[in-house]
Amino acid sequence: MSILQRPPQDEAESQKFTPNALSPDQTLDYDEGRWYREVYRGAEFPQLTWRAILMGSALGFLLAFTNLYIGLKTGWGLGVAITACILSYALWSLFLSLGIAKTPMTILETNCMQSTASSAGYATGGTMVSAIAALLMLSASEQNPQGQHLPATALALWTALLGALGTVMAIPMKRNLINHERLKFPSGTAAATTLHSLYSEGKEAIVKARALALSALFGACFPILIELQLVATRVKDAATGLEMTVRAALWTAETHVFDAFLWTPGTHKTAEGVAQYKPSEWLMVLEHNPVMIAAGALVGPRLALWMLVGGLSLVYGVGPWGMEQVWTNPAGVEVAATSAPYKAWKEVGLWLGVAVMVSSGLLSFVMQWRTIARAFSGLRGVKGEGDALERLTRETEVPMSWFIWGASLAGAGVVVVGDVYFEIPWHYGVLAVFLSFALSLVACRATGESDITPVGAMGKVMQLTYGVLIPQSTTANLMTASVTASTAGSAADLLNDLKSGYLLGANPRRQFLAQLIGIFSGTIATVSGFYLLVPDAITLLGAGGEAPRFPAPAAQAWKAVAELFKHGLDNMHPAHQQVLAWGVGLGVTLVLLEALSPKLRPYLPSATGLSLGLILPFQYPLSMALGALGAWAWQRQSAEAAERFLVPISAGVIAGVSIMGVIVAILNNALFAG
Numbered sequence: 144m145s146i147l148q149r150p151p152q153d154e155a156e157s158q159k160f161t162p163n164a165l166s167p168d169q170t171l172d173y174d175e176g177r178w179y180r181e182v183y184r185g186a187e188f189p190q191l192t193w194r195a196i197l198m199g200s201a202l203g204f205l206l207a208f209t210n211l212y213i214g215l216k217t218g219w220g221l222g223v224a225i226t227a228c229i230l231s232y233a234l235w236s237l238f239l240s241l242g243i244a245k246t247p248m249t250i251l252e253t254n255c256m257q258s259t260a261s262s263a264g265y266a267t268g269g270t271m272v273s274a275i276a277a278l279l280m281l282s283a284s285e286q287n288p289q290g291q292h293l294p295a296t297a298l299a300l301w302t303a304l305l306g307a308l309g310t311v312m313a314i315p316m317k318r319n320l321i322n323h324e325r326l327k328f329p330s331g332t333a334a335a336t337t338l339h340s341l342y343s344e345g346k347e348a349i350v351k352a353r354a355l356a357l358s359a360l361f362g363a364c365f366p367i368l369i370e371l372q373l374v375a376t377r378v379k380d381a382a383t384g385l386e387m388t389v390r391a392a393l394w395t396a397e398t399h400v401f402d403a404f405l406w407t408p409g410t411h412k413t414a415e416g417v418a419q420y421k422p423s424e425w426l427m428v429l430e431h432n433p434v435m436i437a438a439g440a441l442v443g444p445r446l447a448l449w450m451l452v453g454g455l456s457l458v459y460g461v462g463p464w465g466m467e468q469v470w471t472n473p474a475g476v477e478v479a480a481t482s483a484p485y486k487a488w489k490e491v492g493l494w495l496g497v498a499v500m501v502s503s504g505l506l507s508f509v510m511q512w513r514t515i516a517r518a519f520s521g522l523r524g525v526k527g528e529g530d531a532l533e534r535l536t537r538e539t540e541v542p543m544s545w546f547i548w549g550a551s552l553a554g555a556g557v558v559v560v561g562d563v564y565f566e567i568p569w570h571y572g573v574l575a576v577f578l579s580f581a582l583s584l585v586a587c588r589a590t591g592e593s594d595i596t597p598v599g600a601m602g603k604v605m606q607l608t609y610g611v612l613i614p615q616s617t618t619a620n621l622m623t624a625s626v627t628a629s630t631a632g633s634a635a636d637l638l639n640d641l642k643s644g645y646l647l648g649a650n651p652r653r654q655f656l657a658q659l660i661g662i663f664s665g666t667i668a669t670v671s672g673f674y675l676l677v678p679d680a681i682t683l684l685g686a687g688g689e690a691p692r693f694p695a696p697a698a699q700a701w702k703a704v705a706e707l708f709k710h711g712l713d714n715m716h717p718a719h720q721q722v723l724a725w726g727v728g729l730g731v732t733l734v735l736l737e738a739l740s741p742k743l744r745p746y747l748p749s750a751t752g753l754s755l756g757l758i759l760p761f762q763y764p765l766s767m768a769l770g771a772l773g774a775w776a777w778q779r780q781s782a783e784a785a786e787r788f789l790v791p792i793s794a795g796v797i798a799g800v801s802i803m804g805v806i807v808a809i810l811n812n813a814l815f816a817g
Contacts, residue, residue, distance in 0.1 A: 146656060150192040151246045160188055162250040162342045167335040167646035175322045179535050184648040186538070190251040191653035194244075198235070199256035199657065200664040202227045203263025205802055207668035210265055212801030214272030215676065215683075216763065217438055218697035218755065220265055224334040224640065226355070226794050227260035228253060232341045233352030250342050251649050255657040257334060258640040262661025266633040267306045268669040269598065271298075274625035275673065276683055276698035277705065281617055283680035290680030297564040298670045304556040305626060306662040308576070309633025310655070311549030312583050314541045317638060321645050326591030331642030338647060347787075354788050355795035362799025365432050366807040368394040372815040390815050397430050397762060399423040408463040409484060425458045425484040426690050430762040437796035439770025440789060447771035449749040450764035453496070453756020461495060461722065461757070462487035468718035480718035485688045488760050489699065494719045496696075496757030497703045498726020499733075503750035504599050506734045511589060541655045550580075557626060565622040571612065572623075578605065579627040586631035587638050596635040599697070602628035603704065610708030617705040624701065675808040690760035699758055729753070 151157040163182060170182050206223040214220050231253055238244035248256070275298065283290035320326050341348040372390035379386050401422035409420040422428075439447040465481030472478050481491045554576040561567035567575070582601045590596045605624040613619050637658050644654045677683060677693060685691035712720055733750040740747070756764045774793075778785040 146191065146653070148189050148192050148653075150189050150194055150252065151249065153246065157246045157249070160184075160249045160251075162339060163648050166339055167332060170646055171327065171332070172325060174325075175536075176532055178322070178645070179532065182646075182648045183535075183539070184251060184650075186650060188251055188648075188650075189249045190255050190650055191657055192252055192255070195248065195252040195256040196259055196657065196660055198231050198248075199227070199259025199661060200263060202230055202256070203260035203661050204664045204668045206260060206264030206798065207268055207665050208672050208805045209798045209801040210268050211271060211669055211672045212676065212804055213434065213438060213797055214268060214697070215276065215693035215695050216435060217759075217767075218272065218695065218700075220268065220272075222261070222330055222639075223264035224257045224261045224330065224643070225337050225790075226798075227264070228257050228334065228338050228341060229348055229352050229355065229791065231256050231260075232348045233356075236349060250338055250647060251644070253341075254335075254338060254640075254644050254647055254649050255654055257338070257643065258637075258654050258657040259661035259664075261636055261640055262306065262310070262633075262658045263663075263665030263668065264661075266309065266636040266658075267302055267662055267665030269632045270302060270305060270625040270629045271669050271673045272695060273602065273628060273697045273701050274621040276677065276693075276695045277621050277702035278618060279677065279680050280683050280695075280698065280702050281705070283684060288679075288681055288684075288686065292674065292679075293564070295670060295674070297560065298673070299666055300556070300560050301564070301622075301625075302629075302670060303662055303666045304553050304560060305629035306633050306665065307659065308550065308553035308557060308579075308626075309583065309630035310637050310659055310662070311546050311553060312580055312630055313587065313634040313637040313641070314546035314549075314655070315543065316584060316587050316634070317641055317651065318536070318540055320588065320591050320638060321642055324591075326588070326642075328591045328639050328642035330590075331639035332646065334639070335643040335646040338643070351787065351791045355791040355798075358792040358795030359799035359802075362433060362437070362796035363803035365434075365800055366803040368392065369396045369431050370804065370807045370811070372811050394431065396432065397428040400429045401427045407458060407484075409466060420484050422458075424688065425462065425487065426760045426762060427458060427765075428762050430766050432766075432800065433796055434800040435763050435766035436770035436773070437793040437800075439767030440774035440793045442767065442771065444771040444775050445745060446749050446752040446755075447764070447767040449752030450756035450759070451768040452748070453492075453753040454759070454761045454764040455756075456753075457487055457492045457757050458761060461491055465491035465718055465722075468716070470716050470718065472716075473714070478716060480716050483688075485685075485690070488694075488758065489684070491718065491722060492757040493699055493703055495722040495726045496754040497700045498723045499730040499750055499757070500599070500700055500754035501603050501704065502727040502730030503734050503754070504730075505603055506731055508604075510734070510738060511585075539650055539652060541652050545655075550576075561619075561622060561626075566616050566618045567623060568613075568619075571609070571619065575605065575609075575623040575626045578608070579630045582627050583631040583634045587635050590635040590638065591642075596632060598628045598632050599700075601631045602701065606701070606704045606708070610704070614708040614711075617702075617709050620705040620708060621701055672805055675805055675812070678808075678812070685760075690762065694759050694763065696755055696758040726754075 151160060165182060173182060206227065210220045210223065235244060235248050239247060279290050279292060369392050371392055373393055374391045376389050377386050378389050405422045407420050407422045407425050407427065410417050411420060462481055462484065465487060466479055468480040469477050481487045557576060558569050558572035561572040562569045582604060586596050586601055602624040605627045606620055609620050609623045640658060641651055641654055644651060682692050683695050730750050733748055736747050737744050774789055777789065
């Protein structure tokens with residue numbers, strides 16, 4: 144079977160490759176034999192073509208910046224498959240109308256494009272917003288508040304190798320989970336349904352793509368207004384008397400709207416006497432960047448509103464309490480749990496939020512013991528029903544030899560890079576690779592059954608494991624956890640895409656190769672984007688009374704767990720020990736309440752929302768709550784319009800802000816530095 148295929152050359156040839164008459168929802172329950180007879184389009188159907196790869200790589204490159212930006216803001220990533228499908232369809236339609244392209248892409252070409260874009264835009268960026276960002280924060284000190292970036296070579300190799308390792312790890316799982324057990328993989332099913340409707344109702348796709356493009360243009364205006372350093376002012380340095388140029392943006396990044404009417408707790412001494420802390424000193428401000436509003440519209444009101452509750456509890460409860468807790472540390476210095484209002488989120492809220500997040504995540508994972516048992520029992524080899532079916536599977540499925548060679552080479556690369564750059568002894572690196580396969584198997588089954596990939600829980604299991612094995616090394620703790628989290632994310636992403644292709648009749652071997660190709664453009668985008676968006680640790684930690692530009696809540700959680708194992712509970716501030724206990728109790732309680740009363744789940748507090756509200760500076764939960772409430776109101780007012788345009792508009796705003804944010808960072812560094 145040839146790998147790279149020729150696209151249709153003229154209209155007559157294109158007509159031979161129309162979409163399957165069967166819709167994806169009709170084929171969900173087909174067994175493997177029936178799938179080959181009625182759904183599979185054959186080896187000659189154009190799928191893995193040069194134009195599909197180029198389009199997927201280009202879109203994935205741009206969407207990788209979107210996920211990096213939103214991941215550093217919120218700690219999670221957004222699936223890019225459906226967005227890539229809509230954009231690709233609309234762009235190729237434009238190319239056809241302009242005469243740049245001769246024939247439309249087939250539905251399976253667009254499906255292959257989706258795999259490449261998803262691999263580049265989603266599966267390669269997880270480690271940057273978690274372990275790598277945490278390492279940068281740990282490298283900061285009083286003497287060097289900017290911290291120290293890792294070499295670009297190390298980041299590029301690590302990202303590419305983990306992406307490849309996760310991709311090949313999905314090979315032995317695919318046939319059992321998709322062909323035989325026919326797990327739904329909801330995101331993959333949704334992408335297949337979207338693609339089928341695009342090719343059935345092309346005009347609707349163009350309308351959605353136009354909405355996405357216009358909202359992206361709207362979002363792109365904000366980094367230009369609030370981040371691009373266009374305004375230059377000459378000021379005199381008070382210490383030296385020398386004049387210097389200070390640069391600023393056209394518009395402020397936030398408004399202190401609450402200072403005029405809202406009371407917040409706590410007082411402090413000033414030159415005039417004692418003054419009440421202002422809301423803005425607790426970081427209660429209205430942010431002008433709309434990216435978090437758009438993210439809130441996508442995640443929904445339950446999570447976003449409980450994030451706001453978490454933020455309010457920090458300002459009006461845990462934060463003021465932390466300012467009253469003073470401890471004489473082993474060095475004989477008195478230390479407050481919260482030294483200033485603007486530090487409350489990272490000095491006391493972080494410990495409470497991380498405890499809620501980790502305890503709830505791990506308990507939820509353990510309570511899925513049936514899923515875990517099925518994952519390992521289902522790893523046994525599967526056999527076809529007869530020689531003809533076995534021959535077809537040998538021709539279409541990804542060979543096990545690819546898994547053996549791919550896992551060996553990528554795994555060996557991970558072990559070597561971990562030993563050279565990340566303080567992971569080679570035998571612990573080998574153990575991390577083997578443990579990652581077992582945990583990825585569980586994560587992929589969870590994705591297939593529930594559409595939730597427990598990447599955070601997988602990472603925490605590894606942090607706990609290596610916290611016991613090598614507690615003295617925070618670097619090894621973080622990077623072994625990133626092996627599992629990244630490979631689980633990549634493997635689950637591939638299986639979602641393979642499910643999409645399966646429902647449309649695609650060749651899985653060619654789709655696997657498309658996924659593998661996307662790793663290269665994704666690695667370039669995420670590594671370069673990380674250096675541009677995060678020039679130093681101050682960007683993640685903040686300075687003075689300013690909130691960080693990127694609070695990186697996932698990285699904050701990873702960093703906290705690594706530090707906990709290194710220093711031990713006995714060396715922590717007693718107030719931090721106390722909030723850890725509170726957080727564990729709260730996280731466990733919320734999970735048990737959901738398990739015991741599943742019908743009440745929509746009305747129970749969201750453990751994820753509460754923990755993020757405590758970990759993030761207040762303006763981020765506020766923006767997300769505003770977005771969620773706006774989306775809810777729109778759905779109540781016009782459910783049909785919201786159903787059509789909420790996702791394209793929200794995704795467009797996020798894409799516009801994040802891509803222009805990278806461009807602005809390049810301009811600021813190249814033209815306005817200093």
